[in-house]
Amino acid sequence: MHPARAWRGRSQRYRLEGELCEGCGARLFPPRDICPECQRPARTPYPLSGRGEVYSYTVVYEPPAGYEEQAPYIVALIKLEEGPLISAMLTDVGPEEVYIGMPVEMVTRVLHRQGEHGVIAYGYKFRPVLRRAVTIPSQPASVTA
Amino acid sequence: MQENGHMLLKPARPVGIVGYGAYVPRYRLPGIEISRLWTGGVEPPPVREKAVPGPDEDVVTMSIEAARNALARAGIAPNRLRAVWVGSESHPYAVKPSSTIVAEAIGATPYVQAGDWEFACKAGTEAMQAAIGLVGSKMADYAMAIGMDTAQGRPGDALEYTAGAGGAAFIIGPAEESLAIFEGSLSYVTDTPDFWRRAHARYPEHGGRFTGEPAYFHHIVEAARRLMEALGTRPEDYTYAVFHQPNVKFPQKVARMLGFRPEQIQAGLLVDEIGNTYAGSCLIGLTAILDEARPGDRILAVSFGSGAGSDAFSLVVTEAILERRDRAPRTRDYIARRVVIDYATYARYRGKIVLDTEA
Numbered sequence: 412m413h414p415a416r417a418w419r420g421r422s423q424r425y426r427l428e429g430e431l432c433e434g435c436g437a438r439l440f441p442p443r444d445i446c447p448e449c450q451r452p453a454r455t456p457y458p459l460s461g462r463g464e465v466y467s468y469t470v471v472y473e474p475p476a477g478y479e480e481q482a483p484y485i486v487a488l489i490k491l492e493e494g495p496l497i498s499a500m501l502t503d504v505g506p507e508e509v510y511i512g513m514p515v516e517m518v519t520r521v522l523h524r525q526g527e528h529g530v531i532a533y534g535y536k537f538r539p540v541l542r543r544a545v546t547i548p549s550q551p552a553s554v555t556a
Numbered sequence: 557m558q559e560n561g562h563m564l565l566k567p568a569r570p571v572g573i574v575g576y577g578a579y580v581p582r583y584r585l586p587g588i589e590i591s592r593l594w595t596g597g598v599e600p601p602p603v604r605e606k607a608v609p610g611p612d613e614d615v616v617t618m619s620i621e622a623a624r625n626a627l628a629r630a631g632i633a634p635n636r637l638r639a640v641w642v643g644s645e646s647h648p649y650a651v652k653p654s655s656t657i658v659a660e661a662i663g664a665t666p667y668v669q670a671g672d673w674e675f676a677c678k679a680g681t682e683a684m685q686a687a688i689g690l691v692g693s694k695m696a697d698y699a700m701a702i703g704m705d706t707a708q709g710r711p712g713d714a715l716e717y718t719a720g721a722g723g724a725a726f727i728i729g730p731a732e733e734s735l736a737i738f739e740g741s742l743s744y745v746t747d748t749p750d751f752w753r754r755a756h757a758r759y760p761e762h763g764g765r766f767t768g769e770p771a772y773f774h775h776i777v778e779a780a781r782r783l784m785e786a787l788g789t790r791p792e793d794y795t796y797a798v799f800h801q802p803n804v805k806f807p808q809k810v811a812r813m814l815g816f817r818p819e820q821i822q823a824g825l826l827v828d829e830i831g832n833t834y835a836g837s838c839l840i841g842l843t844a845i846l847d848e849a850r851p852g853d854r855i856l857a858v859s860f861g862s863g864a865g866s867d868a869f870s871l872v873v874t875e876a877i878l879e880r881r882d883r884a885p886r887t888r889d890y891i892a893r894r895v896v897i898d899y900a901t902y903a904r905y906r907g908k909i910v911l912d913t914e915a
Contacts (some may be wrong), residue, residue, distance in 0.1 A: 421660055422660075425657075425660055426660075426661055426662070426663060437565035447608070458663070458856075466730075467748070474620065479911055480611045480904075480911065481611050481612055487879075497909060500612075502610065502612055503582050513862065518617070518620075518621060519616050519617055519621075519661050520612040521611075521612040521613065521614060521617060521619045522612075531616075531648055531649070533616060533657060536612065541885050541889060541890075541893065542889065542893065543885055543886070543889050544889075
């Protein structure tokens with residue numbers, strides 16, 4: 412990826428920043444400046460929560476150049492809490508663990524590295540929601556967030 | 557010799573920790589797996605296991621997650637940060653700041669200072685000292701200091717057992733908004749070449765036993781003793797203490813030398829479970845302490861960085877901890893998320909297998 416291309420998409424790729432349609436209230440991702448629902452301009456930046464669930468997925472065993480070190484990996488369609496359906500890589504989960512409907516959350520990870528010398532492309536991926544049920548030894552009650 | 561008051565670092569305006577966040581990747585390499593490969597299982601490992609980053613993780617991605625956790629606890633808008641500083645010895649670029657990527661990803665750009673800090677394992681606390689100064693001088697209301705590493709260990713070297721991955725992010729802000737207030741801090745630095753990595757070298761070198769007495773123990777003991785003298789505190793005044801953790805023995809021994817009991821260092825001693833997280837080591841220990849501390853508890857945190865130096869901090873926990881700590885995952889949530897890997901997977905994830913796929 413040319414550095415200019417990575418740079419143009421940094422807000423959407425690093426932090427899942429979409430757009431809000433002031434006309435009909437639709438939340439858009441990726442940002443496209445025109446609302447596909449009502450065809451009116453939609454240019455208000457809108458940070459998406461990053462929460463959603465796996466709508467469908469496939470496992471990639473034959474990766475394109477730049478992705479070899481991560482294969483096999485999962486590419487999924489994620490149904491976001493706010494509505495949009497987006498495609499993204501899954502991380503911190505194996506093909507044997509993933510399932511349709513799995514609750515996931517957005518994390519920013521390395522998408523690919525251009526060899527030893529090129530730019531490192533960072534962007535959103537999704538992982539299973541981090542389990543929050545740790546009992547702190549010095550406190551008697553189990554703490555669940 | 558100077559008076560104690562001159563050595564103590566204390567800002568004009570009282571400051572503290574407004575938010576904190578940790579990160580540990582999910583993979584673990586057991587020490588016995590390293591021992592099996594290189595010594596036929598003869599050598600007893602210095603730690604049970606160490607955390608290993610996944611193939612799509614580095615200091616930038618790990619810092620972003622810790623920073624998001626710190627922001628969630630602080631409850632402030634990211635554009636109110638005036639500094640995002642990342643201390644590490646494994647920045648993914650030699651030239652190009654990690655901190656600008658982190659600042660952009662958390663939404664702190666563009667009206668913000670950003671910079672990468674380097675001082676071996678105390679790069680993170682060095683950034684914390686600077687953040688205390690920035691906020692304490694009223695130049696800024698909020699500054700973020702991160703200590704994070706994906707430490708490098710030469711295959712077969714003693715350090716391979718412990719070179720782990722993880723760290724923590726802290727938002728420094730005004731004392732009245734803080735979950736823990738800095739009573740004072742102190743830095744102690746000399747030119748001591750106990751551990752180093754030359755430019756372009758893949759793995760670090762170290763001075764073997766020389767890393768102990770004149771390096772780790774001397775600097776931590778001096779920094780901690782002088783800070784306590786200056787503040788008029790004693791070990792028994794502290795509920796918790798955390799020291800840099802290159803292995804299990806060193807922090808246990810330095811705690812004894814300073815007069816701390818084992819139970820005072822228990823909560824922050826994570827090295828047996830995640831390895832030495834270098835610039836993140838003392839700081840992630842501090843997050844585990846904050847995860848369970850009560851208002852009024854006093855904490856001593858002392859880092860050590862080879863080269864060499866220590867930063868010592870004395871903190872008092874406030875009521876705000878109770879309401880803020882569960883706004884983000886606790887450090888033990890990350891430690892409990894654990895997938896054991898073998899040496900082959902480790903070698904692949906850490907780029908020790910040459911793929912030669914240069915496009």
